Amino acid sequence: MLDKNGIAQRIAQEMKDGWYVNLGIGIPTLVANYIPEDVNVVFQSENGILGMGPFPYDGEEDADLINAGKQTITALPGACIFDSATSFAMIRGQHIQMTVLGAMEVSDNGDIANWKIPGRMVKGMGGAMDLVASADNIIVAMMHTNKKGHSKLLRQCSLPLTGVSCVKRVVTNLAVLDITDLGFKLIERAPGVSVDEIKNSTEGRLIIEGEIPEMKI
Amino acid sequence: MLDKNGIAQRIAQEMKDGWYVNLGIGIPTLVANYIPEDVNVVFQSENGILGMGPFPYDGEEDADLINAGKQTITALPGACIFDSATSFAMIRGQHIQMTVLGAMEVSDNGDIANWKIPGRMVKGMGGAMDLVASADNIIVAMMHTNKKGHSKLLRQCSLPLTGVSCVKRVVTNLAVLDITDLGFKLIERAPGVSVDEIKNSTEGRLIIEGEIPEMKI
């Protein structure tokens, strides 16, 4: 079974040299720590920067340089700053090759819910609705089950949607799954996790074909 | 009767301090030469500059600094350069207080034709269609009659239109006229020009109320 860093590490393997990537808040943010040395990707933060670097050294924080999670950041050489309208022109215009987002629920047709729990929590969708409606390549990073142990990979989302039929792949603490016309297709098992464990934790339709390899982390 | 410079001079009197102004090609360009000293206006050229200054000194021309008429220009202190999309955002968003254009024909309901003579001349509309469709305050600068002596102030335009019901005022070599619901309303006569001369040169509906003053140039 993976921890959050393990999920991030597995997702980092998806990156291809030369890609522009948008990482959401939470587990997705950790992905930046695991990009292979020979793969150059540029991180976009939708508040207006391409070429986001690591956190600044203590004492070098700049209130005027943050990411979409409101964290202080740095800019790498070759970085570029722009305004919000331009930033979402990049996103909507499909100039970003990969988007990694957290989710509360994903359905087996690729719907995603991650912004609202009616009557309880309403943080807002931020840029997530633009990202999921625009990007061709959306990966969800999340735990397979919620705190109550219920599956987050569902036949149908119960929470208000962020986007419909948009998620391409889900990476959880238990597995890598692709969204297909027939449901979640199991691609890889997390180290030490059995197919049965994944079955038991997945409420949505699950397709298991042949031998399912274990992830290489 | 006015010459082209006289028309420009009369239009310059329309300018108010603090206005942003777009001047078309031809007579409108000359307006810049006659702005009163106590009136500060900023000239926009739709290819991407606010704060256009006079022509450069001989030998100081810069191929990378031109106006919409493709003429070499200078930039005044406080000028600002931008791209075409932003330029027409200014125009379409009605941030320009006055637009002065030439015309081949104007109708008495404010239609304007200035970009095409079917089968003969097709230069294109350039930015004129955006300007006339967007601006609240459009003044046409032109001769009252064409080279054949026919009126250019018509009941209806015969040439393909640039915009409908958009012209507010026309300044010609003979007169100043406002567009009203009932047609061209005569506001001022050019020096030495009689009301009858204006009547004879105007094909569209002409409203003459009371004494018509002579322009003060």
Added chain:
Amino acid sequence: MNKHVKGVSEALAGLESGMTIMLGGFGLCGIPENCINKMVELGVNNLTCISNNAGVDDFGLGLLLQKHQIKKMISSYVGENDEFERQMLSGELEVDLIPQGSLAARCYMGGAGVPAFFTPAGYGTEVGEGKEVRYFNGKPHLLESALTADYAIVKAWKGDRFGNLVYKGTARNFNPAMAMAGKITIAEVEELVEPGELDPNFIHTPGIFVQRIFQGDKYEKRIEQRTVRTKSES
């Protein structure tokens, strides 16, 4: 051409209760601190505020919320403000949550004279309810309308009395699009410079969009999430 006003009071002249106000900034980054503080002092209320976020409980727009001066918020994300969530869930505050990209585009389009446009964001979600749907290249899009405001209040790094502005770093964010969309746009700047000091080739907001400009008295520039690494880390 002189848009320079003496200070925040003169800048906000005419701003009244019940108006629609755009405020630049992302989180607490690039917010017009001086104008917000003055609006609290003025006590204007029943405001409709268009701003990506709603500040935190004791800074930024949170200050206006604490005093119940805001009737309605139009935002994309409000997760950092407990009082906001409380007022929203209790129904005291009207809230229109819209996708961040749609918010930015709706302000830009408002300033650019484009009254409506199609975007894929929000299709199939509650954001799309009641909105016209049209397919382009086989993909569903929503028709979204432009936003404008009685006053747009932005914060820039430097500006001149023609209204030309430059921003610093990611404090740019929503400020340029909102500057375009105000019937009256007020810019507060860290440093007011003479016309000609800003390179005309590198101005972020052309002066034409700005009606009033002043230098703010002081900027706290509070950091929301101070994240750092130590020198030993790579």
Added chain:
Amino acid sequence: MNKHVKGVSEALAGLESGMTIMLGGFGLCGIPENCINKMVELGVNNLTCISNNAGVDDFGLGLLLQKHQIKKMISSYVGENDEFERQMLSGELEVDLIPQGSLAARCYMGGAGVPAFFTPAGYGTEVGEGKEVRYFNGKPHLLESALTADYAIVKAWKGDRFGNLVYKGTARNFNPAMAMAGKITIAEVEELVEPGELDPNFIHTPGIFVQRIFQGDKYEKRIEQRTVRTKSES
């Protein structure tokens, strides 16, 4: 991240007859001279060219027109080119003349993923024929569609191998919007610099929009209308 290609031949790799090509520039100002000259040499034809103007008879896009390499032009103003007018009036050349602001916006929207938008320009004229009309605030608007291109070719002043670009003066014009709208965007620059040399705060075209970049061999930068005053004039 290295988008630097060795020269104009490598930059234009894959550009074929029959394609739709955007070319930046206004008049002869800010046009991609090196790429145009190479396209003449390559002899690609049946091109659909989207460019505000069509050059003059012996420079810029006029060179492609002389050799009948262009099947269709999408422009706003073509008054400076006699051969253009001749080919258009004789029917040899298809021409779609569209308002300059709509052209700029259609390119921008193409790059920004907005497939259609409403604009007042052209209502009631032949530009509006067959287009959907809708009223906003009592004013008629046309629904216009976004433009994209197989290749967008732009010319910048400086650029780095990440594709970040800055333009000089009014040579900016259509280049930024078109850079956004190319499936493949090629930037030719006067000076290629190292990443980090361009101030990240003052970049006109973010590198993400550019796929290939090279430094042009030489720039003639012809002036169309040389207008000057003498030192004695005020």
